Each structure stands twice: as structure tokens, then as C-alpha cells.
Amino acid sequence: MVRISQETISRLCMLSCESVAERLGIEVRRHKALCFMHEDHHPSLSFFGENRERWNCFVCNKGGSAIDFVTEYTELNFVEACQWLCQTFGIPVENYFSAKSSIKTIHTKKRLKLEEEEKSFSKAVAQWILDNNSLTENGKRFLFGKRFLNTEVIKQLNIISIDDSKLLVEKIVKIFDSKVLLDSGFITVTNEKLYFRLFTPCLIFPYYDKEGNLVGIQSRYLGANVDAPRFQFISAQKTRLFNLPILNTMKFGEDLFISEGITDCLALLSSGKKAVAIPSATILPQFDLIKLRTYKLHIYPDQDNAGRLAYINLRKFFINHYTMLKAEQLPEGVKDYSEYYITTYGRQES
Template sequence: MDLLAQTRAIDIIRLVADLGYVLQENRKIICPFHAEKTPSLVVYPQTNSYHCFGCGRHGDVIHFYAGVANLEYTGAMHELAFNYLPDYKPELYKRGHLKKIQAAGPVKPEKMALPSDTNAYVYKPLHSAIYEDFQRVCETQPAGPVHEDARKYLTERGFSESTLRRFRILTVNDYQTAQAHLRRTYNLLDLQECGLFNEKGNLIFYRHPIVIPYFRKGRIVFLQGRVIGQPTETVSRYQFLSGVPVELFNADVMDVLKTGRTLYVTEGAFDCMTLMQEGMPAVSLGSATMFKREWMKLFRRFEICFYFDNDAAGQKAARDYSELFSHYRISTHVKMVKAGYKDVNDYFSKRE
């Protein structure tokens, strides 16, 4: 991916917060490009863009920063890359012309960690309230056939009831009721922006009633659905939030794990849950292809063990990530799933 594409992918919500602007209802802020008292600039996380309904200014994340910092587009791109992209080389631009991003708004923001800081990456929960309301609805629905089928399936996967409670695994027992509650409570645009609803206005977990919440600092920051049992040819095994970047699964374990301890990194959330059930601290990437480099600093305190699926893709990913992590001087090793088993969960649930 070239520098322009990488920079355009920098989270505009995070940039807005880092610059000191207060994100208000419906993702609005006071527009920095014209005088106003009522917020009229809307930020769109799905497209990583903005539009002001007061003055008409609009564009991508680079346009936004260029306007705030009074820079040309190219200069803004390099300054954003300098602040947010770990692999950016400052010598690519004019030496001495790149500055650390400072709050431009009148309100001093909560400290946010940039990739160039020594602090760890901080997630600012934008949609947690909606995710948690969805969780509450699922947990208060009467248990029915879907719940029973899901619990039977999860038990067959080797999970104890205490593990399922620990990770707050949900089931959408009554799809229509859950969908109606969310549509009645929230603006459809917000439901689509947070990834719970698709472009047709429907809750995405229709065929994926097992829902795995991703927590950070005790707040839900992401959701992942799964079919019960084996998927069909027309239905995928997993359903991730629509258009929303994945977060690390079980990242809170990194806050309590002592420096120097081994931290296992798995592909799937179920593999991570299995290792945690076995007393082995672990996090999950969600998929072998979903790693974000801004997570890198989170791993620096630990000895990293990649424990990926027993297939060509998993083995290649383990080699690639080992090389990447070594570039950041993070110690790693790879543990292979024993022959005859497809992944971590399969091995631990079927071993004799």
C-alpha cells in the first residue's frame, strides 16, 4: 500500500479527538473552517471523511488536517504519516518541517497516544453505548431454541459455562425484537456507522446468532457474529461489523499481564478463549489478515507466541508476523497446532 493510501486510512475520529475537538451527537463538531455556535460538521468513520453542512467544506482525513493546520495537501499527508504511521521515514519529506500534532481546539483533550509516543494505543469508544444496549437486549431476551442450540454447540467446542460468562458470549434469541428495539432507539445512520446494520437497514446478525463482544477497558468496542455449527456454501462462518475496523479481542488481558510473560496471539476469538480457559493468556487478531500496526506498542512488554491455524495460510502468517515483530525488536516464537487438528480450539477440545 502506498503512502497516500495508508495516510487516507488514518482514523479520522482519532485525529479529531487528538486535535481537541469534542465529538457531539451524530458525530458532529464545531466546524473549524467557519464561525458557528451550533455544530454542523459531521464526521463519517465508514468513509473516513467529513462534510460541513454550514460552509460546505468536505473531504478525506488529509483534507481535514490540511485545513486545520493550514498546510497544503502533500504537507498534511506527510505530517499525518509522521504522527500516525510507525514505518514512516521522516527523510521522505523536508527535514525539520514535520511537527507533532497538537490540540487545535479550545478544549484540552484527554491525552491520546500517538504511534510516535511511548504510551500504548488508546481506543476512544465511539459506539460502545449502542453495542452495550444491543448486549443488554440480547441478555434479557427469553431463552429459546436458538439459545439452546447455541449453548449446545459452544459446549461441544469445549467451552465451560464460566468461560462463556467470562467473555459475555451473546445469542440473538429473537432477531426481530432486537432489530426493532435498535431501530426505535437510534438513528439508522448511527446504526449503519457503527456497523450493526447493513445498507438495507437490517441488523447484520440474522444468520449469525452467536455474538462475541470485544472489550477494551471494560467497554464493548467491537462485535463479531458466528453461525451455529458448520456454515453452508452461501453463508460465511463469521460476520464482522459492517465497514468497521476490527479491534483486538481480549486486549484487557494485556493490562494485567506482567512484563516479560508469554502472550499467545491467535487468529480466532474461540482459539483465544480456549487458551484463556487453559490458563494461557492470549489475544486474538480476529483473522490472520487483520493486524493493525498501531497495535504494535501493546506487545512490546511481552514474549509473543503466535499460535495460528494448522494450514498453509496460518503458518505463513506466523512467519510473516514473526519477521514484522522482530523489526520492532519484539521477541517472538511460533507454536504449531499438532498434526491432525485444524486449530487451537480443535486440539484442546478433542485431545485425549
């Protein structure tokens, strides 16, 4: 009978889950990946810890160590997962198993997605959250006190914030059936208790299509928990551009800015520019991007590798559709447009 010593197990549990994921062929960016356990349109699987030795999906609430990752992703059992990790990362296993137990090939679990298991974005639940919450002092302090953003811009975009998730859950369970709430992706259950899935305190950014229909929600965490994801999406929603209704106010050939992330978009709008936003450097919603071909497009690329890669990929996309995307230059030492806005417009406001 194959045995794995507790010493070996402890050592395997200290392995970087990011490295394990990459060895299994999973793309990892900024310590996140698309979760393989459910239909995931936005990276909801996060790696954390000093050595990224833990992983967790903030949508399906599964997580654990490197061993757990291998058993979830592959058809290997616990002992086989330990064997594979030892072989892959060169960890000696003394004499607990023989060469015959060597794992040469692994197979990933078949995860068939049934049609009835697919969940669509719950507009009713999302709209209730927007209608029954406002911008709290915490949210105002971040948007206006720290970012100096235009109050009318925030109001027009219907941005709210949530501080007390327990109170929200107490109210929402009186309006919607528990199954509806669980299917919506906004609520999760742990030990038979319902919890708000988004980390709070947070800002809530609503996504609308060009016709003004609510199509998605994104949160921006405002708390101090370093392990909490800064941005979260509701998994069921499709990837869209932020602020699409602005296209209804524009003419052919007019200047339009594309930002990486919502906060840069809010800064651009507050400075009087017309702008839309891709959700992040790695999320390019081509279905909506194609709608921008008739405008004169600009971007202030974030001054990091992700920002430059986002610009390159966007530029390639628009060139393939006979449209140019012009990169505007930020002052030297300025990371992104939000920082530029704060150092210029913020000083004027103060």
C-alpha cells in the first residue's frame, strides 16, 4: 500500500499553486485565472499567500493547497496527486512508493456543461441592489476625497457603494426566493447561512448596453483585507465594455478614449473626455469593441507590462478592422491616467 509521509504532505502544501496551475497548462495573469470548475467569463480563481501556496475561487468557494488543486483539476486521487507533485517539482519521497507508482501522464476531469446548468445574468436582483442602495460616505470618500472625480459623472453612471452586506442580505431575502438569489450569483450559502458574494465595503459599477439595458455588475473593494480581490464580477454575466450608452451621444469620427479599467474611465469622463472601458488588461470584449470602429480612438496605456500588452492587443484588433488606435503619452513616472488626473485636476480642486 502506497503511503505518503506527513512531512512530505506538509512540504507539498507549501508549493506555489500558481506554479502548479502553470504546469497543468492553465494561464495565470496577475495571480488570477479562469476557474475550471464552472463557466467563468472573468478570472475568479485567485492565488494568495507569501508563496501563493493557497488558491480559492470567489464564485464557487472552492480552494485549498496544491494537492487539492491537482485532485480537483485531474482524475488523480490524493496519493497520485502527491506522487505527481513530487515528480514534477523534484521533491524526494524517501522509500514510500516504488518506481512502478510513477505518474507519467495525467488526465483532466471531464466537466460537461449541461444547458440547464447555465445561469444567465439576473437583471432583477442586480436592479434591486442598485435601487435600494446609494453612495455611502465610504464610497464618497474614495471617489471624491481621494480621486477628485466629478459628482455628476458618478451620478449619471448610477454608481453606488455597499458597506453593510449583512443588512443587504437581510433585506433581499424578503424580496427574492433563495434559489433565485443563489442562481443570481450575488448570494452564496455557507453552513446553511446566506452571504453576499462580493467583498464589502465596495463600490458597485453597473454595466449597460448601448440601449441602456442593465447587463452586468462589477465591484471595487474598498476594505483593508489584502487577500480580498480588488475587483469582482458576477460570473454569469458576459464580458462587456463599460459605459456603452455614451455612443448614443457621439458622431462619426468623434474622439473616443478606451481605458484599461473603470477608474481610469471615470477620470477621463471627469476631465471632459468621452470614454469607455475594457474591464481589465486581459479582458477584451470584441463583441462591443467592433462598435467603436467609426470613431477616432485614443488610449493612455498603463505604464506596466499588462497595460502595454493591452494596448498591443487592442491595436491589433482595430487594425484588423481597418481602424487606428492612437496611444497618448502620460508624463514620465505617471503610472496611469487616474494618477495623472489626481495630480492635475485634483490639485486644481483642492
